[in-house]
Amino acid sequence: MSTRPLIEVRGLVTRFGSHVVHDGLDLEVRRGEVMGIVGGSGSGKSVLLHTILGLKAPDGGEIFFDGRPLSRMTAAERAALERRWGVLFQGSALFSSLTVRENILVPIREHVSLPPALMDEIADLKLGLAGLGTDAINKYPSELSGGMKKRAGLARALALDPDVLFLDEPTAGLDPISAAAFDELIRELCETLGLTILLVTHDLDTLHAVCDRVAVIAEKRIIAVDTIARLATNSHPWIQDYFGGPRGRAALRS
């Protein structure tokens, strides 16, 4: 079982009306790796994530999780699977009528039973892991800055110590210091807990710091999956522009 990839996307087709976003997209995410996804704005990274999560039904192709097709899972199997996922959405998707602490506690309350005092301490812990200051915990999402929302979303994604993390632009809107702390956290969690992470990002430094492999979306499919060092020598023009541009070179040098 463990030789199979954890997540397998085969021949995925997604479209909105007549607008085709993916056409025959293939992707494999191995157990315990950090897979980065890059691509231009609007190339379908978020849509790919949503499709893997089952929020959008594929218009063709199949997604396998642990070797089992998602479309043929029973509701109970899906629920067990979702229990192992942590998701950070691009827009954070915090519950606006709950405070940050309550937001973090939502998955915990739903799935495990803990004494209330310990539950609060664990919420503090998750917030600390995500790097959000302590004064934010009793605030409502509408009272947070953009970067703080991202981190609160990350804290909620980490709440149940998931096996698989889906992160949509986790460092967008973070200052460079917090972004570096985030990179370090992700590496640390991967090495100690063996997390598998699917990470959409535009942040070249994060790509370098944490990703084992990077998948490039262009032309409605994944055109290359490889380590950064080898991607940089790929001859595809878009990849050349991406890693060969001034920002890409600066990040590669460091």
Place this chain on the structure above:
Amino acid sequence: MAARHTDSLVQPRLAVSEAEGRAVLEPSGDWLIETIGQMDRQVRAVERDHSVKALHLDVSGLGRIDTSGAYLLGRPLRQGDDPVPEGRISGDHPVAARLIREVHARMDHCPPEEASGWGLRKMLTRLGAGTEHVLDEAWDTLGFFGHTLVTLGASLLNPARLRWTSTVHLMETVGINALPIIAALSFFIGAVVAFMGASLLETFGASIFTVDLVGISVLREFGVLITAIMLAGRSDSAFTASIGSMKMQQEIDAMRVIGLDPYEVLVVPRVIACVVMAPLLTLAAMLAGLFGGLLVSWVTLDVSPSFFLTRLQNVVDWTHFMVGMSKAPVFGLVIAIIGCRQGMKVGGDVESLGQRTTASVVQAIFMVIVIDALFALMYLEADI
């Protein structure tokens, strides 16, 4: 390690062995968020019974661990924010020591939630705050009313600035789309009034007065009231919800910085749409109500339609119609202003959107009834 199956969890245990003034904690089993719930008490007991300095942790028997488990295991070793000293965690485990230190370093204790009590004092505070809130609301509504009238005046003086497209579109949703439901309701009310009138007046042998009853009540009150209440329930809530969600998404702020006046773009078209459409809807409601009365009179009293109409013309004065009509634009104005103001008041969260929508419908219906009563007093004094 990645695949975690809840059925294969090993219950966590904690053994404490004491020797030479040191207490060694020896956890075993899986310390994961699913399992640690029952360990909290025991760990707290250990924290209470031993001084921090005497505690050591031996992780060699430990099974799996996650960040929550690492937090709980590391908690007895915590001394403020200092890192866990070297040598306090011993034993062979691939990740435990590292994870415990990492978690310790990143953890901050946060202030607890503010408790909300229920004492007498709390209740009085709430009462006071509630009263103040009502007064504030009233004052604010007046301010909003004034602001809207000024913007409306400015727009009317310079019709090029009016948003014609959106005004006409709103007229359609507020007016035309509400027509069937308002006509149907009014029809039934007219019919009910005729029924009741017929059965009551028959006992005096005066059943012909049913026509007067239907005519006066529908023209003076029911037509316009039904229209206003439907507008309040239908359009007012829609105004609050749409302006409110724009407020939540910062669209209103975006308008302001682009140089658009939200009053001019959002409020004025809604006010115009309501003020113009309310009388037209009222007219439709009156016709439908009279028609309902006419049908019932015809069926139960054998009053022919032509006789009904002749009597209506002879006994029911035009002033009744005018009285009803005169109220319609006022109701329209009040409804539009309350709906828009509540929308502008929506805060950042979904909860407040719901609260504001409810408040807007309640306030609108309340104001409609109060204003109707004021009109009744006024016309009574003026003998109309």
